[in-house]
Amino acid sequence: MSRILILGGGFAGITAAELLSEGAAAEHEITIVSASRKLTFFPALVPMVFGDFLPEELRTDIVAPLHERKVRFIEGEVLKIDPVSRNVRITGDDVDGDLRYDYLLIAIGRRLATETVPGFFEHAHHLLGINAAIRFKHAVSEFKAGSIVVGLCPGSSLPVPVCESALALADRFKAEIGEGRVSVTAVFPETLEQGLAGTGLFRQVEKNLQRKGVRLVENFQIGRVEKASLFSADEQELSFGLSLLVPPFRGQTAVQELGPPEEEEGFAVVNSLMQIEGSERIYAAGDIIALDGPRFGYLAMRQAKVAAANILIELSGEKPSVEYTHELAWILGEEYTDPHFFHYGVWDETLRDFDEDALLGIARRVRERYGHIRSERNGGNDASARSGSA
Numbered sequence: 001m002s003r004i005l006i007l008g009g010g011f012a013g014i015t016a017a018e019l020l021s022e023g024a025a026a027e028h029e030i031t032i033v034s035a036s037r038k039l040t041f042f043p044a045l046v047p048m049v050f051g052d053f054l055p056e057e058l059r060t061d062i063v064a065p066l067h068e069r070k071v072r073f074i075e076g077e078v079l080k081i082d083p084v085s086r087n088v089r090i091t092g093d094d095v096d097g098d099l100r101y102d103y104l105l106i107a108i109g110r111r112l113a114t115e116t117v118p119g120f121f122e123h124a125h126h127l128l129g130i131n132a133a134i135r136f137k138h139a140v141s142e143f144k145a146g147s148i149v150v151g152l153c154p155g156s157s158l159p160v161p162v163c164e165s166a167l168a169l170a171d172r173f174k175a176e177i178g179e180g181r182v183s184v185t186a187v188f189p190e191t192l193e194q195g196l197a198g199t200g201l202f203r204q205v206e207k208n209l210q211r212k213g214v215r216l217v218e219n220f221q222i223g224r225v226e227k228a229s230l231f232s233a234d235e236q237e238l239s240f241g242l243s244l245l246v247p248p249f250r251g252q253t254a255v256q257e258l259g260p261p262e263e264e265e266g267f268a269v270v271n272s273l274m275q276i277e278g279s280e281r282i283y284a285a286g287d288i289i290a291l292d293g294p295r296f297g298y299l300a301m302r303q304a305k306v307a308a309a310n311i312l313i314e315l316s317g318e319k320p321s322v323e324y325t326h327e328l329a330w331i332l333g334e335e336y337t338d339p340h341f342f343h344y345g346v347w348d349e350t351l352r353d354f355d356e357d358a359l360l361g362i363a364r365r366v367r368e369r370y371g372h373i374r375s376e377r378n379g380g381n382d383a384s385a386r387s388g389s390a
């Protein structure tokens, strides 16, 4: 009997749990430890702010479906991983102590490093969680006139919600922008092309920003936020009446102790088999891994599939051999609601993980509801264009 321990119950963790529970013999014990028993479907946060999704539609309890698959769930925080004794230190109501593993998958996602941008908490909005997104939605509904700045902080790898929000704000305040009472500015730490990983997508985004009257500010490294201004590292100033920022991302301290180089900032360094180099039987997948370019849920799922496949191979006594290929592909241009949302990865029909009874069945339910809105408002027209891969 082997103990397979999965840390994190997000896109990567539950994808791996599903595959492992299907593929591993019943004698093996699979456990997920996660800080929350609920999965948040992040891709629908921007549509929730600008569309009519209800917050409760974006959260789903994963415990009962995991139990059905004979996967144990422990609610708790991962504090420390000891690769020598093969123990993970957990704190929480369910367990406060060490859990032993034979195989480990680290899928605890990234940390929001808002502390690296002074003034972020006090003066800026973000939408990387349901409550924060609700607060921003409220602020938008109260906003009457002035400048709105939407920006990506240096060290963040989530450019798409910035583009989506800027375009959605331009739609929301179309009349006011026309009358010169409201302006919308989108800020990037490098060029838009670099922010979108050099994919051809940036041309379409740039065109749409222009068409909707959104001012694009590139190479502005947000350094601090004051009451009504953003300051770049070289002290340029951008004033705002309302701001929405995507904060810098960092890895997690539990991973730091596995020895990634300091410049990786707590992100796990993996090889193409999704194994942590130098640590036996430890895999990592999802936003927690060190990766250039944007981080996406569908990549997290693909990485988790590779890690799970290799753990299954190891369980059978063979050498892991399944490799991960990094490829970005996205679809732009489907107008599901009045604003302009992008569709990539988790919205894509080609990912077959969204059966109603799959753990990520929430994705399918959200997408169906989205499709319903689209067909009501746009007569089901689908003006999508696919960009290349990077």
Ligand SMILES: Cc1cc2nc3c(=O)[nH]c(=O)nc-3n(C[C@H](O)[C@H](O)[C@H](O)COP(=O)(O)OP(=O)(O)OC[C@H]3O[C@@H](n4cnc5c(N)ncnc54)[C@H](O)[C@@H]3O)c2cc1C
Residues within 6 Å of the ligand: 007, 008, 009, 010, 011, 012, 013, 033, 034, 035, 036, 038, 042, 043, 044, 045, 046, 076, 077, 078, 079, 107, 108, 109, 110, 127, 128, 158, 161, 252, 254, 285, 286, 287, 288, 295, 296, 297, 298, 299, 300, 342, 343, 344, 345, 346, 347
């Ligand atoms: C606004 C927004 C829009 C997005 N849109 C898209 C999109 O359209 N398409 C797409 O593909 N991607 C999208 N993404 C990105 C996608 O959501 C992430 O890439 C994905 O969630 C990463 O999955 P993960 O499993 O690595 O991490 P997460 O989903 O963040 O899961 C991490 C899990 O670990 C738990 N955890 C964290 N720390 C600890 C700890 N110390 N101890 C125990 N448990 C812990 C958390 O509670 C969580 O359950 C979007 C993200 C945001 C914020």
